[in-house]
Amino acid sequence: AKSGKQLWSVLTVEKDDNRMITGAPWVFRGKVAIGHGGSDTGPMRGYVTAYDQKTGKQAWRFYTVPGDPAKGFENKAMEMAAKTWTGEWWKWGGGGNVWSAMAYDARYNRIYLGTGNGSPWNQKIRxxxxxDNLFLASIVALDADSGEYVWHYQVNPGETWDYNDAMDIELGDLTIDGKLRPVIMHAPKNGFFYVLDRETGKLISAEKFAHNVTWAERIDMKTGRPVEHPDARFPDGKKFGFFPDNLGAHGPEAMAYSPKTKLVYLPIAEGGFVMHDPEPLHAWNFIPGLGVGPSVVAYDDPSRGPRTNRLTAWDPVAQRPVWSVPREGQRAAGVTATGGDLVVQGDVSGTIGIWSAKTGKLLWSFDAHTGIMAQPVTYMAGGKQYITVVVGWRGSTPNGWTKEWDYRAQKRRILTFALDAKGKLPNDDTTPAPFVDDPAFKVDAARVAAGDKVFGVRCGICHGYGMLAGGAAPDLRRSDVPLSIDAFNAVVREGAFVDNAMPQFAELTAEDLLNIQHYIRSRTRDSIAAK
Incomplete structure (x- = not known):
């Protein structure tokens, strides 16, 4: 820490296995634990690894789903979990990646893991x-020294909707029925707020924090299991209207707990979609070249209205909201609560706000000139309190739900605030590049329709569904590459930009590429006409 000299380095996954580090490591009792993401990109079996803090030597590894029974089980927990799976799940990996949430509990010397969705999503395939498919969509408690299983609580048995349980895990002490109890407070994607006993993992309470939850009526307090809607698993080819959607009523954006107010400050999103099985179901596989493929058909239903988000102060004992304020956009940002009874959050518009933790009254705001997703942090230095936040908007699935922040024009910064600070931001020019078009290009409606389908599967996850880019990759309406079919072919099918993280799609046909080109031209002209 004094010199910046590297002491050790370790590869936490296998080389070229499509896993990726997506969450911060946790440091505790001389160890460093880390998980990974990737269960949406191909067959993958999740695990968490702990390393010796001084040497980098592996201390333990815990798998979150069982492997091939013919090869034996790593421990009794995996042997138990295997009894909750059917078929040849190990060929699909199973999933359960710990891609974000962990928490260390010094009181019990445990580390809690928030596990991910199934790989693939659709249980009928894997x-x-x-x-139940343990330990998908679960909080799993491990002994921090040995990595041995202690207990688990599964929020979505037999998970099949991408309702992973990788949202942050808050620890606290709450007075419940007159008794002070050490608890976990947890608000995963599925729209229910859970309070668990940290010692035993027993469910204390669970109520809906989202306004609209259609997949389940309630959580049965006797069994701890959800009472699912009879059509929630889309039986017999049925379609089902889901709330929340797979982005979740609460995603990876951090919530905050204040031990002073005893409230949780929760970024909540409201949005739904329609889901059903792909056809033919058992011919499904991950998409070559890209890896992603949800194994379900999921799409927005415009009649359900736009996605919205809000900041809510939630009472975890009474299981009810105390105050709530609407926020701009359809994706939330992380939240911080301070010891001075303040709540801090940004939003897609670039506005950083500070509210009274008790009343929800807006006390201060600031225009950061670009969208904000990150959780602010607060700290003391030299006797003065500071608040710092990383600004810059992006998402792995921009999908046109947010204000458009240009991939290259937005000003990504680290901003720090203090009470007596006098600094000002420059007058940034964040004007996006102009739309690019060739008036001589004749758009074919049939090719546009065909290109829409290919674009949605292969391109939208980075370049934006509906071609409305959200900052994760270039906006193709503003690129001259698709104007030339030869240049477009060099980038897409021949992989000219692979070194710049643009995947190669050699499996696409010349017809596919031509259809995508027509779709891009059509959407570009729609955008020009709408200006």
Whole structure:
């Protein structure tokens, strides 16, 4: 820490296995634990690894789903979990990646893992006979020294909707029925707020924090299991209207707990979609070249209205909101609560706000000139309190739900605030590049329709569904590459930009590429006409 000299380095996953580090490591009792993401990109079995803090030597590894029974089980927990799976799940990996949430509990010397969705999402493919599929969509408690299993609580048995449980895990002490209890407070994607006993993992309470939850009626307090809607698993080819959607009523954006107010400050999103099985179901596979493929058909239903988000102060004992304020856009940003009874959050518009933690009254705001997703942090230095936030908007699935922040024009910065600070931001020019078009290009409606389908599967996850880029990759309406079919072919099919993180799609046909080109031209002209 004094010199910046590297002491050790370790590869936490296998080389070229499509896993990726997506969450911060946790440091505790001389160890460093880290998970990974990737269960949406191909067959993958999740795990968390702990390393010796001084040497980098592996201390333990815990798998979150069982492997091939023929090869034996790593421990009794995996042997138990295997009984909740059917078919040849190990060929699909199973999933359960710990891609974000962990928490260390010094009181019990445990580390809690928030596990991910199934790989693939659709249980009918990975575990065709059903089952709970442990430890998907669960909080799993491990002994911090040995990595041995202690207990688990599964929020979505037999997870099949991308309702992973990788949202942050807040620890605290709450007075419940007159008794002070050490608890976990947890608000995953599925729209229910859970309070668990940290010692035993027993469910204390669970209520809906999202306004609209259609997949389940309630959580049964006797069993701890959700009472699912009879059509939630889209039986017999049925379609089902889901709330929340797969981005979740609460995503990876951090919530905050104040031990002073005893409230949780929760970024909540409201949005739904329609889901059903792909056809033919058992011919499904991950998309070559890209890896992603949800194994379900999911799409927005415009009649359900736009996605919205709000900041809510939630009472975890009474399981009810105390105050709530609407926020701009359809994706939330991380939240911080301070010891001075303040709540801090940014939003997609670039506005940083500070509210009274008790009343929700807006006390201060600032225009950061670009969208904000990150959680602010607060700290003391030299006797003065500071608040710092990383600004810059992006998302792995921009999908046109947010204000458009140009991939290259937005000003990504680290901003720090203090009470007596006098600094000002420059007058930034964040004007996006102009739309690019060739008036001589004749758009074919049939090719546009065909290109829409290919673009949605292969391109939208980075370049934006509906071609409304959100900052993760260039906006193709503003690029001259698709104007030339030869240049477009060099980039897409021949992989000219692979070194710049643009995947190669050699499996696409010349017809596919031509259809995508027509779709891009059509959407570009729609955008020009709408200006």
């Amino acid at each position: 575990s065709p006979g059903g089952g």
